Amino acid sequence: MANPIERIKQEKDGLAVRDELAHFARIGWETIDKGDLERLKWVGWFFRKKTPGRWMLRLRLPGGFVTSEQMYQLADILKVFSDIQRADITTRQNLELRGVRIEDSVEIMSRLHQMGLTSIQSGMDNVRNVVGSPIAGLDPEELIDVRDLTYRIQDMLTSGGVGNPEFSNLPRKFNISITGDRENSAHAEINDIGFVPALKYTEDGRERIGFNVLVGGLFSAQRAEAALPLDAFVEPDGVVELCRAILIVYRDHGPRDSRGRSRLMYLIDDWGIARFRTEVEQLHGHLEPASEHECIDYEKRDHVGIHRQKQPGHSFVGLHVTLGKLGPEEMIELGRLAEVYGSGEVRLTVEQSVIIPDIADHKLDAFLAEPLLKVFSPDPPKLLRGLVSCTGLQFCNLAIIETKNRALAVVEQLEAELEVPRPIRMHWSGCPNSCGQSYIGDIGLLGCKTKVDGKTVDAVDILVGGRIGKDARLAELFMEAVPCEELHGVLKTLLVERFGAVERLVGAVR
Ligand code: SRM
Ligand code: SF4
Numbered sequence: 140m141a142n143p144i145e146r147i148k149q150e151k152d153g154l155a156v157r158d159e160l161a162h163f164a165r166i167g168w169e170t171i172d173k174g175d176l177e178r179l180k181w182v183g184w185f186f187r188k189k190t191p192g193r194w195m196l197r198l199r200l201p202g203g204f205v206t207s208e209q210m211y212q213l214a215d216i217l218k219v220f221s222d223i224q225r226a227d228i229t230t231r232q233n234l235e236l237r238g239v240r241i242e243d244s245v246e247i248m249s250r251l252h253q254m255g256l257t258s259i260q261s262g263m264d265n266v267r268n269v270v271g272s273p274i275a276g277l278d279p280e281e282l283i284d285v286r287d288l289t290y291r292i293q294d295m296l297t298s299g300g301v302g303n304p305e306f307s308n309l310p311r312k313f314n315i316s317i318t319g320d321r322e323n324s325a326h327a328e329i330n331d332i333g334f335v336p337a338l339k340y341t342e343d344g345r346e347r348i349g350f351n352v353l354v355g356g357l358f359s360a361q362r363a364e365a366a367l368p369l370d371a372f373v374e375p376d377g378v379v380e381l382c383r384a385i386l387i388v389y390r391d392h393g394p395r396d397s398r399g400r401s402r403l404m405y406l407i408d409d410w411g412i413a414r415f416r417t418e419v420e421q422l423h424g425h426l427e428p429a430s431e432h433e434c435i436d437y438e439k440r441d442h443v444g445i446h447r448q449k450q451p452g453h454s455f456v457g458l459h460v461t462l463g464k465l466g467p468e469e470m471i472e473l474g475r476l477a478e479v480y481g482s483g484e485v486r487l488t489v490e491q492s493v494i495i496p497d498i499a500d501h502k503l504d505a506f507l508a509e510p511l512l513k514v515f516s517p518d519p520p521k522l523l524r525g526l527v528s529c530t531g532l533q534f535c536n537l538a539i540i541e542t543k544n545r546a547l548a549v550v551e552q553l554e555a556e557l558e559v560p561r562p563i564r565m566h567w568s569g570c571p572n573s574c575g576q577s578y579i580g581d582i583g584l585l586g587c588k589t590k591v592d593g594k595t596v597d598a599v600d601i602l603v604g605g606r607i608g609k610d611a612r613l614a615e616l617f618m619e620a621v622p623c624e625e626l627h628g629v630l631k632t633l634l635v636e637r638f639g640a641v642e643r644l645v646g647a648v649r
Contacts, residue, residue: 141395141396142395142396142397142398144177144263144264144398145395147174147177147178148264148308150174151174151178152304152307152308153177153178153180153181153263153264153265153307153308154181154182154259154260154302154303154304154307155178156175156178156179156181156182157181157182157259157302159175160182160244160245160248161245163175163179163241163244164241164242164243164244164245167241167242168186168191168192168194168240168241168242169192171186171241177263178263179241180261180262180263181259181260181262181263181265181302181307182248182258182259182260182302183196183197183198183199183257183258183259183260183261183262184196184241184244184258185197185262187534187536188536189532189533189534189535189536190238190534192240193221193222193223193237193238193239193240194238194239194240194241195235195236195237195239195534196235196236196239196247196258197229197233197234197235197258197261197262198233198234198235198236198251198256198257198258198261198268199233199256199257199258199259199260199261199268199269199293199297199300200232200233200234200256200268200487201268201269201271201289201290201292201293202232202269202270202271202272202273202275202285202286202289202290202486203232203233203270203271203273203486203487203488203489204286204289204484204486204487205234205484205485205486205487206474206477206483206484206485207474207475207477207478207483207484207485208254208474208483209254209255209256209474210470210471210473210474210477210485211470211471211474212250212253212254213226213234213236213254213256213470214467214468214470214471214474215250215467216236216239216247216250216251217236217238217466217467217470218467220238220239220240220243220246220247221236221237221238221239222238223237223238224238224466224467225237225238225464225465225466226464226465226466226467226470227463227464227465227491227530228460228463228464228465228487228488228491228492228493229268229463229491230489230491230527230529230574230575230576231267231268231270231314231489232268232270232271232273232325232486232487232488232489233261233268233487234465234487235530237534252300256300257297257300257301259297259300259301259302260296260297260302260303260306260307262312263312264307264308264309264310264311264312265296265306265307265309265312265313266296266306266309266313266314266315266386267312267313267314267315269289269292269293269296269315269316269317270314270315270316270317270325270326270330270489271285271286271288271289271316271317271318271325272285272317272318272319272320272324272325273324273325273442273486273487273488273489273494274320274324274442274446274455274486274494274496275289275318275319275320276449277446277448277449277450277455277496277497278320278448278449279447279448279449280320280321281319281320281321281336281449282319282320282321282336282338282348282434283319283336283348283349283350283375284319285317285318285319285334288317288375288378288379289317291378291379292315292317292378292379292382295379295382295383296382306386306390308390309386309389309390309393310389310390310393310394310395310401310402311393311398311401311402311403312402313331313332313386313389313402313403314329314330314331314332314356314357315330315331315332315333315334315382316329316330316332316333316334317333317334317350317378318334318335318336319336320336321336321434321435321436321437322435322436322437322438322439322440322608322609323335323435323439323607323608323609323611324439324440324442324489325489326439326489326576326579326607326611327353327356327366327611328353328356328365328366328611328613329356329357329358329365329366329576329578329579330353330356330366331354331355331356331357331366331389331402331403331404332352332353332354332366332382332385333352333353333354333356333366334350334351334352334353334373334378335350335351335353335433335434335435336348336349336350336351336433336434336435337349337350337351337372337429337430337432337433337434338430338432338434339372339430339432340432347374348374348375349372349373349374349375349377349430350372350373350374350375350378351368351371351372351429351430351433352368352369352371352372352373352381352429353366353367353368353369354366354367354369354385354403354407354412354415355367355402355403355404355407356404357402357403357404358572358573358576358577358578359399359402359571359572359573360399360570360571360572361399361400362404363573363578363613364404364613365611365612365613367407367412368412368429369412369415369416369419369426369429370412370416370426370428370429371416371419371426371427371428371429372427372428372429372430373426373427380423381419381423381426384419384422384423385403385419387422388406388415388418388419388422389403389406392406392410392418393405393406394406394409435608435609435611436609437608437609438607438608438609439607439608441457441488441490441492441524441525441562441564442455442457442488442490442492442494443457443458443459443490443492443517443518443519443524444456444457444517444518445503445507445517448496448497450497452499452500453496453497453498453499453500454498454500454503455486455494455495455496455497455498456494456495456498456503456506456507456517457488457492457493457494457517458473458492458493458494458495458511458512458515458516458517459492459515459516459517459519459523459524460491460492460493460515461519461523461526461547462491462526462527462528462543462546462547463491463492463527463528464543469511469514469515472511473485473493473495473511473515476495476506476509476511477495477496480495480498480499480502480505480506481495481496481497481498482496482497484496484497489576490527491527491528492515493515520554521554521559521561521562521563522550522553522554522557522559522562522563522565523547523550523551523554524562525562525563525564525565525580525581526546526547526550526565526567527564527565527566527567527575527576527580528542528543528546528566528567528568528575529542529567529568529569529573529574529575530542530543530569530574531543531545531567531568531569531586532569535569535570537569537570537572538569538570538586539569539570539586539587539588539597540569540570540586540587540588540597540598540599540623541569541597542567542568542569542575542586543567545567545623546565546567546584549626549627549630550565552627553627553630553631553634555643556631556642556643557631557634557635557640557641557642557643558640558641558642558643559634559638559639559640560638560639560640561638563581563582563634563638564579564580564581564582564605564607565580565581565582565583565584566578566579566580566582566583566584566605567583567584567586567599568583568584568585568586569586570585570586570587571585571586571587571600573585577602577605577614578602578605578613578614579605579606579607579611579613579614580602580605580614581603581604581605581614581638582601582602582603582614582630582633583601583602583603583605583614584599584600584601584602585599585600585602586598586599587599587600587620588620589620589621589622591622591624596622596623596624597622597623598620598621598622598623599620599621599623599626600616600618600619600620600621601616601617601618601619601621601629601630601633602614602615602616602617603615603617603633603637604617617633
C-alpha cells in the first residue's frame, strides 16, 4: 500500500507546483490544500507550522559557493520580504531564508532567477544540495578541484535549475557529496552517494586521478548507517553519468511502501551490494573496480582561521558563524569583505560557517582588523568552534526540543569553566532525524522527551566518538534520555573524563 506522500505524488507530480506559484501567491497560504503544501517543498518553499504564513525558502548552493553580489541580493530579499530577516547556513553548505510569504513568491523566485540561483527540488523526494569541498581550487594538497563537478551534477539533477521531472519522484530524499581533497571535507560516508578521491596507475606507471564511490549512507529516526563501498572507480568525466545511473536504479526499484524504509540503503539491503552494482552496470555500462589507493589521508579540518592557498601569496580565512545564523547586514558585510579583500566569493561549510578565499598577503592584516571579525571570529573559543546545530523547535515541524539557543547557552557555560585541549565537535539535533549530523560529532545530541517526577521534560540522547576524515566512523550511544536540566553537569564530566578538559583557574582567560 502506498504511503501518504506517494499518494500525493500520484495525484500530481511535486514539480507541477513550479508553474502554479502565481496561483498560490494569489490565493494565499490559508487556502492552499494539504497536498500542495507538501508539493511546494519541491520548489524550496517550506510551510512552517510554528510560524503560519511565514515560510522558509531553501536554496541550492552546490559546494556552498556564493558570490558577493548574490549575498547582497539575498540580503535584500530578507530586508524587503522577511519579517525576522534571518538566513541560516545549513549542514549541507546551503542557505535557508526565513520569514518569507508565499504571497511574495513570484517576485522572490524571479529575483533568485536573476541572480543565477535556484531553490528547485531542494526538499522532499529529490536530490538535495550537492555538498563538496569548500576549499576546492584553493587547497595546496587537493587531488581534484571539484567545483565544476558540483555544478555539473546539479545541472543534470535540475536541468540547469529549472527543474527536472526525471528525478522529481524518487522514493525518498537523496544526498550526494563529492570531494577532491585529502580530508573528506563533505563527509562522503553520510551521503547516499559519496565520491572520494583515489588514484590508479596504468601498466606503464601513468597516474590516473578519479574517485572511489560509496553508496547508501543515511541518518534517520530509524537508522544511522555509514555508506558502503560500491567497488567502483570513476574518472571525473564519468561522475555525472554514474550519478544518473544510480539515481535511475533507485528511482525505478527503491522501496516506496514505508517512508521509514525507503532510502537507498534499504534497496541495497534488499538486493545486496553485489546485485545493486550489477543493476547500476546494466544501465551505466562496465564499472571499473575501486582503487586501492583511496586518498583520505588526514583528519578533517573545520577550515576556521588563516590557511595558505595553492596560489602563492594568498590565503583563505575561515570565519566562525555561531550556529549558522545570518542577518542581512552581516550578509552584506560578508559580501563586501569578499569583494574588497578577496575575489568576490564567499564559501559556506557543512559546519555552518563561511570561508573568504583569495586574500592577498598584503591585505591580510587589514582584513583581520575588520569589525565583522569580532562577530564572525577566525579564532573562536574551542567549544564554540565545534558547535553545530539543526534548526530545532523554533521553526522545525518535527522538532522535539529547542536546540540553537540551548546549545549556545550550555557551551558558553562550559567554556567559562573548562579548558579543552582541542576543538570539540558538539553536534545538536532537535529530534532523532539528525539534521545536525549528530552521529559524526565528538559528542552528538539528539532531542527527545523523558519523565522527571512524573513530568515530561526536554531531554537528549548523547552519542560519543564520531570521527571524520581518515578512518571516519559514526558516534555511538553513550547515555539515553538525559534531561536537559542535567545536561551541563553530564557534559562537563564527559569533557573532563573523555576529552581531557580541565577546570579553568578562577579569573583565567582563554
Ligand atoms: Fe533535515 C527533515 C532541516 C540536513 C535528515 N530537515 C527536515 C525538515 C525539512 C523537517 C521540517 O519540515 O520541518 C527540517 C526543516 C527545518 C527548518 O525550518 O529549517 C530539516 N535538515 C535541516 C537543516 C536545515 C538542518 C540545519 O539546521 O542545518 C539541513 C538542511 C540541509 C539542506 O540545505 O538541504 C538538514 N537533514 C539534514 C541532514 C544532514 C545532511 O544532509 O548531511 C540529515 C541526515 C542525513 C540524511 O538525510 O541521511 C537530515 N531531515 C532529515 C530527516 C530524516 C531523513 C530520513 O531518511 O528519515 C528528516 C525527516 C524526513 O525527511 O522525513 C528531515
Ligand atoms: Fe527538525 Fe529534527 Fe531535523 Fe532538527 S533534526 S531540523 S528538529 S527534523
